[in-house]
Amino acid sequence: MWKFKHLPDIVVITTLALVVGIGAGFGAILTEGLVELVHHIFFETKLWGLLDGMGIYHLMIIPALGALLFAPIIIHFARDARGHGVSEVLEAVSVHGGRIPPRVGVVKSIASGLCIGSGGSVGLEGPIAQIGSALGSTVGQIFTLTEDRIRLLLACGAGAGISATFHAPITGTIFALELILGHVEARYFSAVVISAVVADTIAQLHRASCFVAPPYTLVSVWELYFYAILGVFAALGALTFTKVLFKMEELWSKVPVSDYIRPALGALVLGVIAIILFQFDGFQVNDFPRLFGIGYETISDALNGSLPLQVIFALFLIKIFTTSLTLGSGGSGGTFTPSLFMGAMLGGTFGIIIHGWFPGITAEPGAYALAGMAAFLGAAAHAPFTAIIVAFEITHNFYIILPIMLATVISTLVAQSLSPTSMYTLKLVKRGIKIRRGAPEHATDVMETTTVGEAMSTEVETVPLTMPLFHLMEKFDQSHRHGFPVVDETGELAGVVSIKDLDAAIAGGQLSGRTVAEIATTDLLVAYPYEPMGAALQRLGVREISRLPVVKEEGSRQLVGILLRTDIIKGYNEALAKRSQKK
Structure with a gap:
C-alpha cells in the first residue's frame, strides 16, 4: 500500500477512480x-398473500x-x-474533509430500498450517489490519502452513482463537478469521467434507459418566448418545493412521537392520499399509484403527451407534498x-395550455414537459449545467437544445435571485454550515472546517x-465553574444554570426550600456535534454566554458534551496546526 501511494499521482487517482x-x-x-x-x-x-383480504387498504398498510x-x-446504524x-x-x-463512515453506504442502500420499494415518494439517485460517495470516501481513507484526494474520490463516487442511475455519464460527471466539488479542473475532470463511464457500463447490464421521448423540435422562433x-x-x-420540503422536516421534528414511529405515521398519510386518488382515473399506472415510488x-407519459390536463397538474401539486412528506417524516x-x-408535470401542464391556445406555432405538450424537467431541476x-445535460442524455x-437551455438558465437565475440556497443546501445553511466551493487549494476558514464534536x-x-440551591452553592465553590x-x-438536558443565576437568587433573599x-x-441555545465551530461561536455571541450544551442532534435532548470558549480556542489552534502540517 505504501508503494502504491507513492506512485505518480495520475496512476493512483486513475486506478482508484476505476475501483x-x-x-x-x-x-x-x-x-x-x-x-x-x-x-x-x-x-x-401482497406480502405472500397475507394482505389479500385488505382490499385497497393495502396501499396504506404497505x-x-x-x-x-x-x-x-437508520436509528441504530447510521442516522446520516x-x-x-x-x-x-x-x-x-x-x-469533514470528505470523510463518510463506511457503514453509511450499506445502511443507505437498505433503507432506501425498503422506503422506495414500499411506496415512498422519492427517487433512487440520491441514495445511489451517497452510496458511491461513501465508497469513494472509504477507499480514500483505506489508503490514507490527503483530504483533497478523499474529496475527489467522494465526488467520483457521487458522479458514478448518478451515471449508473440514469445511464448518463456526462450528467454524472457534471453533477460531481458542479454540485459536489464546485469547480472544474482537468485532473479532477478525468478522474470523475472514468468513474462515471465505468459505473454506467456496469449498470447497463441490469436495465436500459429510463425514459423514451419523441424527437421534438422548435416549431417557431416565437416559441422561445413561451419557453x-x-x-x-x-x-x-x-x-x-424547497420551502415545503424544509418546512415539512421542521414540522415532523416537532411531532411528539418516537423516531421509530414517525416515518410510519408519514407513510400512513401517504397511503391515505393514494387511496383517495385511486378512486379517480389517470392517477394509477398498472394498478399502482403514480405518486408511489420513483415515477x-x-x-x-408526460414526455409523450399522454396525460390529460387535470391529471398532470394535480400530479405536480401532489408530488411536491408527497415527496416532502416522505422525507420530512424520516x-x-x-x-x-x-x-x-415535478418539472415534467409542470412543463406538460404549461404545454397543454399553450398548445391549445397557439397550436400553429407551438410544439406538442411533451416538448414543454422535457424543458420543464430541466428548468425545474x-x-x-x-x-x-447538470439540468441541461440530463434532459438530453436521458x-x-x-x-x-435552445429552448431547454433558455428555460433552464432563466429558471436558475430567477431562483438564485429569490433564494441563495438550493434544495441541497438550505438545511445545511440553516445549521450554519458554509458550503465548500472552489479549488481545494483555496483557503477556507478553519472555523468552518472544524466541527463542534x-x-x-x-x-x-x-x-x-431537584438540587437545593444551598447544594448548588457548595458545588460552585468546590468546582470553581461558572455554570x-x-x-x-431521565438524564436529558433540561436547562443551564450559571453563577449569575445563583447570585440573583441570593440577592432576592430566601434560598431555603x-x-x-x-x-x-430553560430557553436554551444548544450546539450539535456535526456543525462547524463557526456556527456555535455565532450562537455564543447572541446572548454573550460562555458555554453551549451539545446535544446529539436537532430535536434531541441527549447531552453528549459541552462547548466552552476555551474549547473553541483550543480547536482553532489545533486546526491551524493541522493545516500548517498539510502545507
Whole structure:
C-alpha cells in the first residue's frame, strides 16, 4: 500500500477512480434490485398473500410496514442515511474533509430500498450517489490519502452513482463537478469521467434507459418566448418545493412521537392520499399509484403527451407534498428524480395550455414537459449545467437544445435571485454550515472546517433539577465553574444554570426550600456535534454566554458534551496546526 501511494499521482487517482466506478456500478444494481424485490414482495405478492383480504387498504398498510422496517435500521446504524443524501455528501465535503463512515453506504442502500420499494415518494439517485460517495470516501481513507484526494474520490463516487442511475455519464460527471466539488479542473475532470463511464457500463447490464421521448423540435422562433415564461414558472415551482420540503422536516421534528414511529405515521398519510386518488382515473399506472415510488412511467407519459390536463397538474401539486412528506417524516430517498417528475408535470401542464391556445406555432405538450424537467431541476438544485445535460442524455433528444437551455438558465437565475440556497443546501445553511466551493487549494476558514464534536468536552458535570440551591452553592465553590447543564430525572438536558443565576437568587433573599428548577434557564441555545465551530461561536455571541450544551442532534435532548470558549480556542489552534502540517 505504501508503494502504491507513492506512485505518480495520475496512476493512483486513475486506478482508484476505476475501483470506485466499479463499486458504484454494482452498488446501483444491488440497490435497484432491492427496490424491485421489496416492490414485488409487498405489491405483487401482497406480502405472500397475507394482505389479500385488505382490499385497497393495502396501499396504506404497505408503506407503513416499510417504514417500520427501515426506521430502526437508520436509528441504530447510521442516522446520516436518513433524508435525500446529497446534503449529507455536501456536508462531508465542506466540514469533514470528505470523510463518510463506511457503514453509511450499506445502511443507505437498505433503507432506501425498503422506503422506495414500499411506496415512498422519492427517487433512487440520491441514495445511489451517497452510496458511491461513501465508497469513494472509504477507499480514500483505506489508503490514507490527503483530504483533497478523499474529496475527489467522494465526488467520483457521487458522479458514478448518478451515471449508473440514469445511464448518463456526462450528467454524472457534471453533477460531481458542479454540485459536489464546485469547480472544474482537468485532473479532477478525468478522474470523475472514468468513474462515471465505468459505473454506467456496469449498470447497463441490469436495465436500459429510463425514459423514451419523441424527437421534438422548435416549431417557431416565437416559441422561445413561451419557453422563457416556462422558466419563470419552473423557478417559482422549485422554490415552493424547497420551502415545503424544509418546512415539512421542521414540522415532523416537532411531532411528539418516537423516531421509530414517525416515518410510519408519514407513510400512513401517504397511503391515505393514494387511496383517495385511486378512486379517480389517470392517477394509477398498472394498478399502482403514480405518486408511489420513483415515477419513471409517469415521467415518460408526460414526455409523450399522454396525460390529460387535470391529471398532470394535480400530479405536480401532489408530488411536491408527497415527496416532502416522505422525507420530512424520516424516509430515505432522493429529490433529483422527484424534481424531474415535478418539472415534467409542470412543463406538460404549461404545454397543454399553450398548445391549445397557439397550436400553429407551438410544439406538442411533451416538448414543454422535457424543458420543464430541466428548468425545474436547475432551479431547485442551482445546477443549470447538470439540468441541461440530463434532459438530453436521458431522453436522447437533442433537437430542442435552445429552448431547454433558455428555460433552464432563466429558471436558475430567477431562483438564485429569490433564494441563495438550493434544495441541497438550505438545511445545511440553516445549521450554519458554509458550503465548500472552489479549488481545494483555496483557503477556507478553519472555523468552518472544524466541527463542534472535534472541539467539545465530553466529560460534563451536570446538576439535577431537584438540587437545593444551598447544594448548588457548595458545588460552585468546590468546582470553581461558572455554570452547569441541568438534567431531568431521565438524564436529558433540561436547562443551564450559571453563577449569575445563583447570585440573583441570593440577592432576592430566601434560598431555603428552593431548587435549581426555579432559577435555571430553560430557553436554551444548544450546539450539535456535526456543525462547524463557526456556527456555535455565532450562537455564543447572541446572548454573550460562555458555554453551549451539545446535544446529539436537532430535536434531541441527549447531552453528549459541552462547548466552552476555551474549547473553541483550543480547536482553532489545533486546526491551524493541522493545516500548517498539510502545507
